[in-house]
Every structure is written in structure tokens, then in C-alpha cells.
Amino acid sequence: MLQSNGNKPKFSMEIKYIFQNNQKWIVQKLKTDKDYFKKLSATHSPEILYIGCSDSRVSAEELMGVQPGEVFVHRNIANMIPNTDLSAMSVINYAVSHIKVKHIVVCGHYYCNGVKAAMQSADLGILNPWLRNIRDVYRLHKTELNAIEDEELKYKRLVELNVQEQCINLIKTPDVQKAYKDRSITVHGWVFDIHSGKLIDLKIDFDHILESIMEIYKII
Ligand code: CO
Numbered sequence: 522m523l524q525s526n527g528n529k530p531k532f533s534m535e536i537k538y539i540f541q542n543n544q545k546w547i548v549q550k551l552k553t554d555k556d557y558f559k560k561l562s563a564t565h566s567p568e569i570l571y572i573g574c575s576d577s578r579v580s581a582e583e584l585m586g587v588q589p590g591e592v593f594v595h596r597n598i599a600n601m602i603p604n605t606d607l608s609a610m611s612v613i614n615y616a617v618s619h620i621k622v623k624h625i626v627v628c629g630h631y632y633c634n635g636v637k638a639a640m641q642s643a644d645l646g647i648l649n650p651w652l653r654n655i656r657d658v659y660r661l662h663k664t665e666l667n668a669i670e671d672e673e674l675k676y677k678r679l680v681e682l683n684v685q686e687q688c689i690n691l692i693k694t695p696d697v698q699k700a701y702k703d704r705s706i707t708v709h710g711w712v713f714d715i716h717s718g719k720l721i722d723l724k725i726d727f728d729h730i731l732e733s734i735m736e737i738y739k740i741i
Pocket residue numbers: 574575576598599600630632633634635636
């Protein structure tokens with residue numbers, strides 16, 4: 522354990538319980554199926570790739586009610602898919618071209634601090650280039666966003682538009698374009714509402730959006 526010499530870590534009490542919780546979880550899983558971990562380690566073939574925010578309140582598996590082995594998960598600040606991000610691109614390549622998932626979900630969430638930070642003028646150092654991707658989403662939809670007077674509604678709409686643009690970024694990748702051509706794969710844009718716990722399908726009309734941009738982004 523690497524621990525700073527200064528003040529005690531704020532969450533030291535919780536950390537201590539994690540290994541106890543893990544033991545309880547093992548017992549509970551084995552109670553329902555004594556071969557649970559044998560089966561879990563045998564294969565890895567989830568049908569869903571979930572790309573969401575790292576926010577601790579947006580726990581991917583829990584909010585979807587899925588079990589280990591069912592969803593391949595990638596999380597980063599504000600559920601971004603920048604085409605120069607080696608981590609996101611590797612996850613997409615592996616999930617789409619090797620595991621051959623059937624669904625890709627980009628899930629944003631209202632009250633996302635990453636999106637909020639991008640709406641403000643502040644020098645945040647290493648976060649600047651990451652948040653700039655969200656500022657680019659704002660620029661693309663500036664007319665619609667600036668027409669919204671209520672700041673909270675504008676913030677929520679930017680969260681939704683960011684999900685939409687990240688879904689488009691997904692479709693720009695050769696892995697997803699190839700999968701579209703060869704088999705059945707569906708991209709979904711969702712938002713998690715922290716205030717109500719509700720998962721919302723944005724029902725993005727990809728056919729309509731892609732019609733106007735694929736002449737630019739088509740690779741395959
Ligand atoms: Co967030």
C-alpha cells in the first residue's frame with residue numbers, strides 16, 4: 522500500500538472494509554452456484570460495450586443491473602471518445618473486432634462535472650486538452666445551446682449532445698464501420714439522471730445524422 526506521509530487518507534475506514542466486503546461477496550456468489558468463479562473465468566464474451574463517465578456516482582453495472590461477464594466497460598472523464606486516445610481506441614478495437622459485441626452504449630450523465638468544467642473559462646492544466654473535446658461539442662451546437670436561457674437546461678442539453686457526438690466519434694472508427702458492414706451492431710446513446718436514478722435512451726436518429734456526414738468520415 523502506497524500511502525502519503527501527510528494527513529491520513531480521507532477514506533481509510535472505507536478502504537479497510539473492501540477486503541471484508543470481497544470475502545462476503547465470494548461467499549454469497551458460491552452459495553448460489555459453487556462453480557460461479559470457475560464459469561466466470563472460463564469465457565469472456567459480453568455482448569455489450571459500455572462507455573461511460575468515471576464519476577463514482579455512475580456505477581455502470583449497478584445502474585444497469587448486470588452481472589460480471591455481461592458488459593465490457595470503459596470509463597473516463599465525461600465519457601469521451603477522442604480519436605487520438607489510445608485507451609478508448611484500444612477498448613473499441615478489442616470489444617468490436619475481437620469480442621464482437623452486438624451493442625455499444627455511450628452513457629453520459631446529467632450534472633457531469635467534466636461537462637460543467639468545459640462550460641466555464643478556467644485553466645485546468647492537463648485537463649485542458651481533454652475538456653477541449655467537450656468545448657468542440659459546444660461549438661458544433663452553439664446555436665441550439667445559446668438559445669437555451671436556463672443554465673441548468675443548457676448544461677443538461679450539452680450532456681446529451683456530448684453523448685451524441687461521442688456516438689458519432691464511435692462511428693468514425695474503422696472497427697465500427699467494418700462491423701456495420703459485416704454484421705449486426707447497434708450504437709446507443711443514453712443518459713443517466715443522477716437526480717432520479719433513471720436511465721434515459723436518447724433515441725438518437727443515427728440514420729439521419731450519418732446520412733449527412735458519412736461522405737466525409739467513410740473509411741470502409
Ligand atoms: Co461525469
